[in-house]
Amino acid sequence: MNLIESIRLALVGLGANKLRAFLTMLGIIIGVGAVITLISVGRGVEAVVIDEFQGLGNNLLFVFPGNIDPTDPTAPARAGGAGLTLDDAEALADPFLVPDVLGVVPSYDRPAIVFRGRQETRTTISGTNTEFPRVRNFYPVLGDFFTEADLASGSRVAVIGQSVYEELFEPGEFPIGEDIRINNVNFRIIGLLEEKGGSGFNDQDDVVLVPISTSQQRLFPARRADGKLRVDIIYAQVLDEDRQEAAIIQMEAVLREQHNIAFRDEDDFTILSQSELLGAFGQITSVLTIFLGVIAGISLLVGGIGIMNIMLVSVTERTREIGLRKAVGAKYRDILTQFLVEAVVIASVGGLIGLIVGAIGAAVIGNLSPLLETSVDWNSVALAITFSAGVGLFFGLYPATRAARLNPIDALRYE
Numbered sequence: 001m002n003l004i005e006s007i008r009l010a011l012v013g014l015g016a017n018k019l020r021a022f023l024t025m026l027g028i029i030i031g032v033g034a035v036i037t038l039i040s041v042g043r044g045v046e047a048v049v050i051d052e053f054q055g056l057g058n059n060l061l062f063v064f065p066g067n068i069d070p071t072d073p074t075a076p077a078r079a080g081g082a083g084l085t086l087d088d089a090e091a092l093a094d095p096f097l098v099p100d101v102l103g104v105v106p107s108y109d110r111p112a113i114v115f116r117g118r119q120e121t122r123t124t125i126s127g128t129n130t131e132f133p134r135v136r137n138f139y140p141v142l143g144d145f146f147t148e149a150d151l152a153s154g155s156r157v158a159v160i161g162q163s164v165y166e167e168l169f170e171p172g173e174f175p176i177g178e179d180i181r182i183n184n185v186n187f188r189i190i191g192l193l194e195e196k197g198g199s200g201f202n203d204q205d206d207v208v209l210v211p212i213s214t215s216q217q218r219l220f221p222a223r224r225a226d227g228k229l230r231v232d233i234i235y236a237q238v239l240d241e242d243r244q245e246a247a248i249i250q251m252e253a254v255l256r257e258q259h260n261i262a263f264r265d266e267d268d269f270t271i272l273s274q275s276e277l278l279g280a281f282g283q284i285t286s287v288l289t290i291f292l293g294v295i296a297g298i299s300l301l302v303g304g305i306g307i308m309n310i311m312l313v314s315v316t317e318r319t320r321e322i323g324l325r326k327a328v329g330a331k332y333r334d335i336l337t338q339f340l341v342e343a344v345v346i347a348s349v350g351g352l353i354g355l356i357v358g359a360i361g362a363a364v365i366g367n368l369s370p371l372l373e374t375s376v377d378w379n380s381v382a383l384a385i386t387f388s389a390g391v392g393l394f395f396g397l398y399p400a401t402r403a404a405r406l407n408p409i410d411a412l413r414y415e
Contacts, residue, residue: 007341024310025350027303028391032351032384034299036358039383040374041365042288047373059241060135061101061248063092063234063255064270084269085228086212088258089129092236097254100247102239103135106231108212110220114164115181121167124207125182127215135237138204140191143176146211154213158182159191161205182208183219244273300387303350304395311343311399336404343396344389351388355381 065083089106092098108127113120130148133139146157158180160168169175175189187210196204212231216222222229238247248271255269325335359376366374 007345020310021346021349024306024346025303025353027299027301027306028347028350028388029303029354029357031297031300031303032354032388033357033361034295035297035387036355036376036384037361037365040358040362040376044366044374059238059244060274061236061238061244061251062272062274063088063236063251064272065232065268067267067270084231084234085224085258086216086231087228088255089231089234091254091258092234092251093131094254098236098247098250100239100243100250101236103131103237105129105131105135105235106212107233107235108215108220108222108229108231109233110215112182112219114168114208116168116178119168121164123161123164123167125215125219126207126209127212127219128209129212132209135235138196139194141194142174143189143191145191146209151211151213154217155211156185156187156214156218157190157211158187159193159209160189161193161203161207161209162195163203163206164208165192180208182210185218248273300391303347304391307343307346307392308395308399310346311339311396312402314342315339315399315403332404336400339400339403340393340396343400344392347388347392347396348385351385354388355384358384 063084084106086106089104092101093104095101105128110125111122112125113122114125130146130151133145139145140159143159145159146155149155150157160175160180165175168180169178175192178189180187180189187208193205193207193209210219216229222231224230236247236251238244251271252267255271256267259268261267355376362374362376
């Protein structure tokens with residue numbers, strides 16, 4: 001019996017026992033569908049993260065408080081010192097100390113409820129400086145950004161993001177010159193930021209920017225015991241991508257001096273580039289994808305056991321048929337091939353159905369989350385079909401071997 005004839009008989013057998021075949025394939029369908037969906041969603045999340053980091057600005061370095069290990073982003077930061085201050089940002093902005101840095105932006109962020117009349121929204125209030133638009137590549141589409149005079153006087157002016165605008169204003173309503181209230185302090189809107197977007201975890205448009213002096217002194221007191229004003233993070237734009245390493249060395253020297261860190265003592269801050277941050281998030285998403293893949297793999301394992309079980313039942317049901325075929329000249333390899341092919345066909349058909357289910361699942365998730373673009377590529381298709389066929393081959397080997405080893409005389413006597 002040739003291979004094509006074995007495949008034809010296997011398909012005929014599936015058609016004759018549709019319900020049993022479907023139940024046998026169910027584990028494979030669920031497993032392959034889950035793998036396809038997870039791969040598609042994982043790549044969509046990766047694309048969103050890449051776009052979001054690219055949208056933060058060009059050639060950026062990030063300064064975080066504490067000592068963070070970028071190779072192990074899940075590990076907690078080793079705290080030390082008292083964090084970052086506004087003095088640190090001003091020192092990093094000095095072109096004589098750090099010549100390879102083009103601009104520095106400190107950020108002091110706190111959540112708050114913003115009111116406009118009877119409308120309200122919970123958002124992030126970000127205190128920053130006048131360098132923000134250029135360094136972060138994030139400009140007002142209406143109105144203006146605050147000035148050095150606003151920063152020096154602690155003016156109560158605000159620039160709002162698109163998400164905040166949608167919550168507080170009617171479509172088409174002009175926001176410039178309108179008042180909002182933050183922590184019972186009135187602010188005048190002077191600008192509306194362009195739309196940036198972002199993931200569901202970090203909407204860059206859901207923000208209100210105010211002068212950092214106003215934020216630290218009028219909204220959320222930031223003065224430490226030593227009199228310095230704390231900040232949460234510092235963004236630094238490098239003159240050129242090729243000068244990132246030089247800029248990091250310069251910044252480390254300035255911050256160590258600012259924090260009075262001795263020669264052999266460990267830094268109490270961390271400087272990371274966009275690529276390092278992206279790599280750290282990539283590790284997190286990879287670990288999550290592997291974990292979910294293991295769960296999907298359990299479904300494939302269950303499906304494989306189901307195939308083995310049904311093939312053993314099939315061997316028992318067809319014992320006399322096997323004996324008759326051996327009596328008329330069928331060889332060991334003919335019986336082995338027939339049952340192996342049947343197991344592989346069952347698994348492969350289940351894999352194809354699972355592929356369709358996975359593609360539908362990815363499309364549904366993509367439609368539910370407009371920011372997430374999911375797609376099924378040929379690598380995923382090849383992986384699904386190959387893996388499901390491999391499962392059928394592995395779990396069909398024992399039943400096929402058992403069938404091929406049957407003694408023809410004993411098989412013909414089987415009742």
